[in-house]
Amino acid sequence: MRLILFSFLIYLQSFSSIYAQKAIDTVVTPLGRLVIFENRTWSLLNESSFKGILNERIHSIVSKNIPVISQVWNNEVCYTGKNNDLSKLKDTIWLCLNEEESNDFSIPVKGVVTSHYGYRSGRYHNGIDLALKIGDTVYAAFSGKIRYAKYNDGGFGNLVIIRHNNGLETFYAHLSKHLVVPNQDIKFGEPIGLGGNTGRSFGPHLHFEVRFYDGSINPEEIIDFTSKKLKKENLFVHKGLFVPGAKPSEFYEDNSPNNPSDDVIPSETPVTPVVKVKTEQKKYYTIKSGDTLTKIAAKYKTTVSKLCQLNGLKPSSKIQVGKSIRIK
Numbered sequence: 001m002r003l004i005l006f007s008f009l010i011y012l013q014s015f016s017s018i019y020a021q022k023a024i025d026t027v028v029t030p031l032g033r034l035v036i037f038e039n040r041t042w043s044l045l046n047e048s049s050f051k052g053i054l055n056e057r058i059h060s061i062v063s064k065n066i067p068v069i070s071q072v073w074n075n076e077v078c079y080t081g082k083n084n085d086l087s088k089l090k091d092t093i094w095l096c097l098n099e100e101e102s103n104d105f106s107i108p109v110k111g112v113v114t115s116h117y118g119y120r121s122g123r124y125h126n127g128i129d130l131a132l133k134i135g136d137t138v139y140a141a142f143s144g145k146i147r148y149a150k151y152n153d154g155g156f157g158n159l160v161i162i163r164h165n166n167g168l169e170t171f172y173a174h175l176s177k178h179l180v181v182p183n184q185d186i187k188f189g190e191p192i193g194l195g196g197n198t199g200r201s202f203g204p205h206l207h208f209e210v211r212f213y214d215g216s217i218n219p220e221e222i223i224d225f226t227s228k229k230l231k232k233e234n235l236f237v238h239k240g241l242f243v244p245g246a247k248p249s250e251f252y253e254d255n256s257p258n259n260p261s262d263d264v265i266p267s268e269t270p271v272t273p274v275v276k277v278k279t280e281q282k283k284y285y286t287i288k289s290g291d292t293l294t295k296i297a298a299k300y301k302t303t304v305s306k307l308c309q310l311n312g313l314k315p316s317s318k319i320q321v322g323k324s325i326r327i328k
Contacts, residue, residue, distance in 0.1 A: 008183040023181045025236040035184055042125060050183075053081070058093060058167040062213060065089050071213060075148055078079050078161065078171075079214045086215040094145065094312035097142070097222060098233050106139045106189035107228040108172060109206050117218040126210035126216040130225070132195035134176055134204045137199035140169050140192050141223075142207075146184045149192075156207070157199020160192045166235075168217075171209035174201045178267075193248040221249065236326065285328035287319050298325045 025036040037259035051298050052073030053059045062069050070081040098104040111131030152159040158175035176196025197204045210217045224231050294302045310326040
């Protein structure tokens, strides 16, 4: 009987994956928790052995920089690593924003930016606000797994948090309705909720955040909200990105007040340490036909080992014409 039930569930799971549907409920079964979709199909959530790490390469590098770093899996709290101190990052970490395929990204909503990241009204705004109407569909920016999907009484209102395959987490706040459930796998561009005005909000909008191990990053570092596309395929994470109010691609000395807090979650937001970051000169080279790591290293008087370290590559890695590679 158990085998028959398992076979039937696998059939339903494969069927439901063909047609993306809204999740409306969950059911606990002897085989695990199931998601029920609006078209009455089901998907089995294989969550028993999942520890929260979606990208082992990135987690390994971060752990070497910050031995006490954590990225646990918790469906009940917004932030899972309150002791994570990203000011201790020594290395620049390469993230591939298109982890699965060439266009692994979707703009969450098409509305214009109504409030930017940074210092605002006496405190720090750790995300970006996008215009929408109540009931507008909100989409997953990247593929990943739903970590949090419920009402947050700290100010976010109805909130969805997705942990992504590229090492980031994205927050979608003030929704009027959830269309996903915790532990559900999600693909970029799939609906996750409906726009709203819940929580500490003074008009319908989407509060959108990008975080790395709980440290907030300016969403405009990676997304062009005018063209609705990624600015670049790779993100180079360094401690300068986590200076409160950091502008896109800038290293600078921060003179902002201590203990910054987000305008949405003053009580629960982890305080990002204020650090002084020296200007670092980076240089990139666009790969041309016939180039190899050896040729590029010789041209810029560096080594293949150094190029691999800067770009997260191996000496045997293939490089693609037209892509950028960091040389300094």
